[in-house]
Amino acid sequence: MPSLLGSISLVLTVMFLAYMTFILIPYVRHKKESPGDPRRFEWHIFIPCRDEAAVIATTIARQRDRFPDAHLWVIDDDSDDDTSAIIQAHADADPHVHLVQRRRPLARTGKGDALNSAYAALNSWLPDDADRDRVIVTVVDADGEMAANALAAVAADDCFGDPVVGAAQITVWMKNRDDRMPYPERGRLANAFARYLIRMQDVEFRTVILAMQSLRSRTGTVGLGGNGQFTRLSVLDRIGEGYGAPWHGALLEDYELGLHVILAGYENRQVHETYVAQEALPSLRRLLAQRTRWSQGNIQCVKYIREIVGSRHFDSSGVLECLYYLFLPFLQIVGLVVILLTLVFQGVTIVTDPAALAGVVDHAWAFVALGMIFGIGPFAIWGVLYKLRCEPGSTWLQAVGWGVGLVFFVQYILISVTRAMARVALGRNGWAKTRRNAEVHVAGPVSVDV
Template identity: 50%
Template sequence: MTLVLLFFPVALLLCFLLYWAGARLSYLRQPKTVPGDPRDFDWHFFVPCRDEEAVVEATVTRLRRDFPAGHVWAIDDDSDDRTAEIVAGLAAYDGHVHLVRRQRPNARLGKGAALNAAYDQLNQFLPGGADRARIVVCVIDADGQLAPQALAHVCGPAAFGSSDIGGVQINVRMRNVDDRRPLPEHGRLRNALARLLVRLQDMEFSVSNVGMQLLRTRTGSVGLGGNGQFTRLIALDRIAEAERRPWQRGALLEDYELGLHMILGGYQITHVADTWVSQEGLPRTRRLLTQRTRWAQGNLQCVRYAPRVIASRHFCGRGVLETLYTFFQPVAHLLTLVLCAVLCAAHGADIADDGVRDALGTITAAWPLAIALAVVSIGPFVLWGPIYRRDRAPDRSLLVALLWGLALWLYAYHLFPASARALGRMFRGRGGWAKTRRNAEVVTAGPAALES
């Protein structure tokens, strides 16, 4: 019985190792991006805002400074603070800054609904003869900072320079990774743990996730993210024609879902790793778990697309397998938790039947297998450490990089409670959410956590 139960986690481990090997190889062999000319396109930045007075002025001002030809559409989702007032003040003196106002009960329905409002207002703004294939929409978080050369990279021949490309996702970095006191109100130990948490998020996004996305470029299943997401307007039009709106209302993973619709509609998506957008890493475990629960629930919501992905002629066989693997990650985490509980119960039954000495003898005899499983389970995370050191922290020692990799393995366990919470929310019919509170916010006027 125990051997039968062990088959499932071993099978999941083998799938993980295969995926990790593909992601690591793709990262190490990533090609350099050939830049294009941003003047060949018209650029519109969508900045969803809900209670963002702490960061919105700096974000809008920076976008206008670095990309003077672009238009910035700040979407105020009925904020309780001064967000709308700040953006309106900027718009009064700059014709390239636009305030999209939303009010309850038609506001606070999710990020996708806010982006759809900006899409509608952009359509009203554009002249009738606009070349919508040349117009690119970029979604930037309210705290996002886009690399100054980003537009040149995303319009190169391998990206929007090809008419087949409908979307481009760029690398994401944590801007506060070198902040020595991310929690200034706390002492040394709490700040040390907070620094490590931000560092691990930077490793996750700028190395591990990039490898995953570069692997997806080979399988034709690149996912769009919520920050640094570029989409061709004509591709959004095609989705809106088929689905009534580009971003699906109420979706908790509206970015990844948009990418699915784009590929199902016949456009390709690519990932550009040579440029980046930065955002704040979360120094508090509770906020991180809130964010990841929302993402896990969004993943589970996307499982309903599995039949369409399997039947689509726009997904190749490898793309179907990769997409299904992504869909069922939270399910795999939950299954692993259940199997661990069953295995513990089975061992307890063995002890009851055979006695403590015989049961311990059986466990001790299996120590070579246990060591082998530990190596193949922990090793892939540890091996990301030196790669991250090479590309993001060359001033740190190899030992520190290996310790970061070991910490990344422990950090990955947050996916298990996040998946369990997500499933629980779905069973209770909970689909609402609020934004993750910014680090600069001392207090918030509205809810800042996922509703329980």
């Protein structure tokens, strides 16, 4: 058994290091993109809301200021607070703001259903002779802040200027990454830990996740995110014709949509030269709930493997990338089991043969060296790249700290994927909304359906 565990551990380590290398190279080699003319397209921004009174007025005002020609379709998913009234007030004063009202029992059935309701409302509003290839639908979170150059960036000739491109995803930043007091009512230690969580989420999205997208740009499998995604209306039409509706029921409905765009014969693009900013979560509990939902949504998308493998729109590299990503939660569970069993066998060996402890001590330097190379090194490099690419004014000491901090931060995966597997096994697919940071200060800790 120990030899088998060692072999499995070696295979998983090689796969992990190979993948980290594959995403690192295109990320480092990425070339600057040129913007296009957003006037070539019509822009419609979907903003799904559920109890978003704390942030939605600011979001509407900011989008209207930065993108005066765009229409906002703000979906109230039967909120219990003043969200609907706030949206309606803006809609009454501005013809570019539209309230899409949902009511229970048809409401609160998932983000995909909420977006589909906005899609239906947009279809009813558009004239029959609208050029649906030129209509671009954008999805932004209720707290999302798109950069002022976002529409120009995705209007580029190699993005929506190319008719084969059906969807695009822009980079995600954490807008509260420099917040010094995430919890003003709490002590210094709690705020330090909250700042650490916030910064690590910014590092993760702007390096590791963006690097994954850089690899996918090469394999033709760029994924869409829930914030800052753009899709041609004609492509949404085609997906709806094939699957009944553009968005579907997976908890990772954004990645699911990206797969459908490719299966429909179009390409996705990752756009680096602009961003959408969102709130990072300063709470470990809320972070674990969010990442558990993502892992569960990933598992739900495994059902598309047969379509991916059988589609002529995915080449061999694209199939391999999708298979690795979709099976990643299962590989992570296997890795966790291997680690636990290895520790158990090592402990039993030491208890039954005390002399074995001396051997472990003698080779401790080797374990430490291997841990530094394979355990810390692949993550520490992202702290350096984050400094060079994202925070050039930071110190090298900060860069090292961010890299080492990422080593500990990513351990959330062990908890989130385990909880996701348990939820799948128990058939629990519902999910409670993750509260905004402003709501938590007012209402206290969030309750999560886990």
